[in-house]
Amino acid sequence: MPGHTQQAAEIIDIEGWRPDDQFPTYPEGTREKSMWISPQSSPVSFLMGGHRYLFKHASHRYPTQFWCEVIAYRIGCLMGIPVPPAYAAWKSSSQQSAALIEWFYRADEEVRYESGTVHMKRMIPDFDVKKGRQHNIETLLTILAGIDEKLILDMTKILVFDAAIGNTDRHQENWGILWRGDPPRPELAPAFDNGTSLGHEIMDDKIPDFLSSPMKIAHYIDKGQHHMRRTSTGSEGKCGHFELVAWLLDQYPESRRDLCQCLEFDRDGMNTWLAALPNFAIPDAPTPERIQFIERLLHFRMERLHAVLTRRD
Numbered sequence: 001m002p003g004h005t006q007q008a009a010e011i012i013d014i015e016g017w018r019p020d021d022q023f024p025t026y027p028e029g030t031r032e033k034s035m036w037i038s039p040q041s042s043p044v045s046f047l048m049g050g051h052r053y054l055f056k057h058a059s060h061r062y063p064t065q066f067w068c069e070v071i072a073y074r075i076g077c078l079m080g081i082p083v084p085p086a087y088a089a090w091k092s093s094s095q096q097s098a099a100l101i102e103w104f105y106r107a108d109e110e111v112r113y114e115s116g117t118v119h120m121k122r123m124i125p126d127f128d129v130k131k132g133r134q135h136n137i138e139t140l141l142t143i144l145a146g147i148d149e150k151l152i153l154d155m156t157k158i159l160v161f162d163a164a165i166g167n168t169d170r171h172q173e174n175w176g177i178l179w180r181g182d183p184p185r186p187e188l189a190p191a192f193d194n195g196t197s198l199g200h201e202i203m204d205d206k207i208p209d210f211l212s213s214p215m216k217i218a219h220y221i222d223k224g225q226h227h228m229r230r231t232s233t234g235s236e237g238k239c240g241h242f243e244l245v246a247w248l249l250d251q252y253p254e255s256r257r258d259l260c261q262c263l264e265f266d267r268d269g270m271n272t273w274l275a276a277l278p279n280f281a282i283p284d285a286p287t288p289e290r291i292q293f294i295e296r297l298l299h300f301r302m303e304r305l306h307a308v309l310t311r312r313d
Helices: 066-079 116-123 137-147 150-165 204-211 214-223 241-251 253-261 267-279 288-310
Strands: 033-037 052-056 086-091 096-102 111-115 176-180 185-188 225-229 238-240
Touching (some): 066 086, 066 096, 066 150, 066 267, 116 137, 137 150, 137 225, 137 241, 150 225, 150 253, 150 288, 204 214, 238 241, 241 288, 253 288, 267 288
Antiparallel strands (some): 033 052, 086 096, 111 176, 176 185, 225 238
């Protein structure tokens, strides 16, 4: 799943693109975003012509957060996890930078999408839609097994991906089922909305403390939690990222080889690409120090994942 590796000379300017008439301003989520239709004749080879794209800004508090979407896409490609293509972009007239994220189905495609909320409410009638406190892995696995057991491995890989990037926001609206074809066949939607990850909330002035202390980075990673709990009662609290992966491996030991393969990619090549991101000539490019911080986080997380996935009890 190679995808496209965006280079500094390939920054996308959406100036002149047509706003999406259906969703000119996208209503969901906490960060400002808008929908745009790419030109029929795409300005670059890696964009689809006449296709819907989400222009997803960072928050004012965390102005470089949109880079987490771009980086998460590249990591997903390397791990073999379906993630919507996400590229560094801007609107030159407003000097607004954002992640430009490819919509995961075409406007003319016969497809039905069902969010995780829909499925959770079928299983848990009083499901707390606002906070998602009953969002849990046991119910999710029951849902997937009832649709197609092959989806369980696909979801497990997404949860390994979440552990790799430290995603804390895979809530019930951030996964879903796509039904395509005739007759319709189910598949998991690609792993979208990956911005709450990769240490996005650590301010630039705090990063030197992390770079000078491996123990501080390890402690930060240890505190990370997934959005999901183990059970619907949630009495045990949210699962730690690596705790969740270990539990899944206990439930599905036959998945070990597939999950280990997700970690078998060229990390040096990834780091070389990461190191070039400060050279992207748009507002709010990441600092070299932030990129070093992200590299360290990824290194520690990958090592932890490898230890979890290769342990033999």
